[in-house]
Amino acid sequence: xxxxxxxxxxxxxxxxxxxxxxxxxxxxxxxxxxxxxxxxxxxxxxxxxxxxxxxxxxxxxxxxxxxxxxxxxxxxxxxxxxxxxxxxxxxxxxxxxxxxxxxxxxxxxxxxxxxxxxxxxxxxxxxxxxxxxxxxxxxxxxxxxxxxxxxxxxxxxxxxxxxxxxxxxxxxxxxxxxxxxxxxxxxxxxxxxxxxxxxxxxxxxxxxxxxxxxxxxxxxxxxxxxxxxxxxxxxxxxxxxxxxxxxxxxxxxxxxxxxxxxxxxxxxxxxxxxxxxxxxxxxxxxxxxxxxxxxxxxxxxxxxxxxxxxxxxxxxxxxxxxxxxxxxxxxxxxxxxxxxxxxxxxxxxxxxxxxxxxxxxxxxxxxxxxxxxxxxxxxxxxxxxxxxxxxxxxxxxxxxxxxxxxxxxxxxxxxxxxxxxxxxxxxxxxxxxxxxxxxxxxxxxxxxxxxxxxxxxxxxxxxxx
Amino acid sequence: xxxxxxxxxxxxxxxxxxxxxxxxxxxxxxxxxxxxxxxxxxxxxxxxxxxxxxxxxxxxxxxxxxxxxxxxxxxxxxxxxxxxxxxxxxxxxxxxxxxxxxxxxxxxxxxxxxxxxxxxxxxxxxxxxxxxxxxxxxxxxxxxxxxxxxxxxxxxxxxxxxxxxxxxxxxxxxxxxxxxxxxxxxxxxxxxxxxxxxxxxxxxxxxxxxxxxxxxxxxxxxxxxxxxxxxxxxxx
Numbered sequence: 001x002x003x004x005x006x007x008x009x010x011x012x013x014x015x016x017x018x019x020x021x022x023x024x025x026x027x028x029x030x031x032x033x034x035x036x037x038x039x040x041x042x043x044x045x046x047x048x049x050x051x052x053x054x055x056x057x058x059x060x061x062x063x064x065x066x067x068x069x070x071x072x073x074x075x076x077x078x079x080x081x082x083x084x085x086x087x088x089x090x091x092x093x094x095x096x097x098x099x100x101x102x103x104x105x106x107x108x109x110x111x112x113x114x115x116x117x118x119x120x121x122x123x124x125x126x127x128x129x130x131x132x133x134x135x136x137x138x139x140x141x142x143x144x145x146x147x148x149x150x151x152x153x154x155x156x157x158x159x160x161x162x163x164x165x166x167x168x169x170x171x172x173x174x175x176x177x178x179x180x181x182x183x184x185x186x187x188x189x190x191x192x193x194x195x196x197x198x199x200x201x202x203x204x205x206x207x208x209x210x211x212x213x214x215x216x217x218x219x220x221x222x223x224x225x226x227x228x229x230x231x232x233x234x235x236x237x238x239x240x241x242x243x244x245x246x247x248x249x250x251x252x253x254x255x256x257x258x259x260x261x262x263x264x265x266x267x268x269x270x271x272x273x274x275x276x277x278x279x280x281x282x283x284x285x286x287x288x289x290x291x292x293x294x295x296x297x298x299x300x301x302x303x304x305x306x307x308x309x310x311x312x313x314x315x316x317x318x319x320x321x322x323x324x325x326x327x328x329x330x331x332x333x334x335x336x337x338x339x340x341x342x343x344x345x346x347x348x349x350x351x352x353x354x355x356x357x358x359x360x361x362x363x364x365x366x367x368x369x370x371x372x373x374x375x376x377x378x379x380x381x382x383x384x385x386x387x388x389x390x391x392x393x394x395x396x397x398x399x400x401x402x403x404x405x406x407x408x409x410x411x412x413x414x415x416x417x418x419x420x421x422x423x424x425x426x427x428x429x430x431x432x433x434x435x436x437x438x439x440x441x442x443x444x445x446x447x448x449x450x451x452x453x454x455x456x457x458x459x460x461x462x463x464x465x
Numbered sequence: 466x467x468x469x470x471x472x473x474x475x476x477x478x479x480x481x482x483x484x485x486x487x488x489x490x491x492x493x494x495x496x497x498x499x500x501x502x503x504x505x506x507x508x509x510x511x512x513x514x515x516x517x518x519x520x521x522x523x524x525x526x527x528x529x530x531x532x533x534x535x536x537x538x539x540x541x542x543x544x545x546x547x548x549x550x551x552x553x554x555x556x557x558x559x560x561x562x563x564x565x566x567x568x569x570x571x572x573x574x575x576x577x578x579x580x581x582x583x584x585x586x587x588x589x590x591x592x593x594x595x596x597x598x599x600x601x602x603x604x605x606x607x608x609x610x611x612x613x614x615x616x617x618x619x620x621x622x623x624x625x626x627x628x629x630x631x632x633x634x635x636x637x638x639x640x641x642x643x644x645x646x647x648x649x650x651x652x653x654x655x656x657x658x659x660x661x662x663x664x665x666x667x668x669x670x671x672x673x674x675x676x677x678x679x680x681x682x683x684x685x686x687x688x689x690x691x692x693x694x695x696x697x698x699x700x701x
Contacts, residue, residue: 009555010558013523013541014476014539015476113507113527114506178509182509182511186520189520189521189552189555190520192555193549193551
């Protein structure tokens with residue numbers, strides 16, 4: 001195709017802004033012209049409207065070379081070309097243009113859907129039966145020049161033969177132009193479709209990005225709100241707890257048993273509320289990413305035993321046995337001791353809470369080797385280490401257990417497996433979500449397994465180098 | 466529409482829209498067969514191996530009006546398959562009139578509706594209300610069993626804005642009158658927006674009747690338009 005710029009659907013179909021070069025494959029044309037000449041012995045030229053010669057014979061016809069040799073001949077050649085270009089020809093009535101002697105050309109238009117795109121010029125041929133009314137065109141030859149030998153090379157044909165050849169040539173050209181047009185149209189359309197799809201997708205992407213940004217902003221606002229509210233709630237609560245404590249200590253005089261009992265309840269509920277608010281604050285800090293870990297060397301075995309001791313009274317009150325079991329020497333783990341303790345406390349408290357009377361809770365800590373296996377095929381998998389070392393802390397209970405389909409969701413904030421208002425065990429639903437975030441902050445993993453015969457095991461895996 | 470004042474040439478774009486396999490391409494083939502020598506151009510189909518339209522079909526028709534105006538009518542089809550949504554959008558761009566081809570079978574009702582809504586959406590995307598677009602509806606495949614009855618169609622058409630035609634495109638039945646109806650509707654709108662009579666002395670009904678004759682239907686225009694139901698008086 002001549003034009004490197006792909007034309008649009010509208011330009012091609014409605015405006016018809018295409019040229020002969022757009023429709024014909026310039027590189028395929030010479031081959032076609034050559035085989036036409038070989039087959040018929042007559043050469044032909046294709047002229048595109050506006051731009052001139054598009055394709056012609058490989059070698060200049062001998063007659064042209066001969067005429068170029070002297071000035072009158074050159075003038076005659078130019079005049080012939082001008083006449084051919086100006087000829088009023090129709091497809092069914094080609095124009096006859098005589099050049100010199102009896103050698104002539106036939107000119108016929110190239111049209112596509114009624115649009116004139118260029119001309120086919122067939123020849124030179126020596127017409128056996130030239131039109132009778134043709135004007136005579138005598139040519140003055142230079143002295144001693146004899147065109148006989150040159151004229152021998154010009155094929156001799158009848159008008160009817162020439163018209164048939166021209167018809168054949170035009171039909172072939174028409175098919176070429178048609179398939180060229182079709183290909184051009186298909187590629188333009190393809191390109192336009194790709195552009196349209198791209199535009200549509202970009203549009204959607206921009207909308208999604210905007211929605212995503214808005215959601216993130218909302219999320220940030222929520223965390224800020226939570227942090228502020230928690231803080232503001234804590235301040236008056238500290239006074240409530242402080243003053244009830246002072247009253248209990250008898251600073252403002254002795255109280256009777258009933259007064260002490262009431263005050264005890266106020267103090268206890270105040271503490272509960274404070275815990276809840278602390279959890280909220282933790283969560284919002286974790287979410288907003290403002291909590292930093294104070295890392296140091298932690299002995300997780302000691303930690304497990306310590307947590308068991310701390311919660312022993314709570315367990316005893318519920319008649320639940322609580323044991324810590326540490327396998328061998330554990331390496332020191334580089335983490336935030338306070339936060340790790342919080343993880344274990346939360347999990348163990350939770351376990352006791354959901355274990356019925358005469359049940360058991362066991363905290364286990366051990367060293368494991370975690371197998372690393374990428375999901376599905378991934379490139380470079382062969383280069384990755386096969387195993388990594390980790391500490392595994394398991395908190396197993398013999399309680400009600402968690403259905404498999406809810407095991408992921410228990411880590412969502414405010415989620416409760418038993419969501420009814422009459423549920424037996426209370427809680428804010430924040431504990432596990434805080435645990436999950438703390439474990440994440442340590443680059444660890446937490447998951448839930450079923451305990452046998454009943455109950456749940458929370459498994460925390462903390463990798464170390 | 467393209468109006469070339471210097472060459473006194475008017476180019477109109479008509480689009481055949483409709484669900485996949487409703488017979489849009491068959492309509493064009495039928496029109497191509499009906500057109501007489503000097504009017505018809507080459508039918509260009511850009512289809513896949515299994516004869517499903519990939520991009521579009523294009524049938525160029527040329528009619529010389531008595532006023533000296535050369536009218537080129539470019540008839541397009543869109544690809545009906547759902548996945549070619551963006552191609553449909555591109556093809557329907559700049560349409561002067563739309564023929565909606567519906568499959569008459571009751572089982573195809575949902576597909577017809579879906580495609581019609583798609584047309585409405587695509588026009589709206591270009592800021593065009595469907596109500597302002599010259600439109601005819603063709604119920605094709607009348608020869609198949611389990612189709613909506615003509616009485617039902619006539620009853621429903623009364624409530625519609627656009628004339629409705631019944632056709633069997635595979636046999637060329639109803640194809641030309643539907644096309645003539647669309648051309649008439651399109652002329653009505655073009656006349657009111659561009660004043661072709663005042664500018665060129667172009668007589669629309671006369672021209673449309675002439676086109677019908679060139680497509681092999683020599684009846685008076687009024688009778689041809691009477692092949693439709695609904696759509697107000699529609700020149701009947």
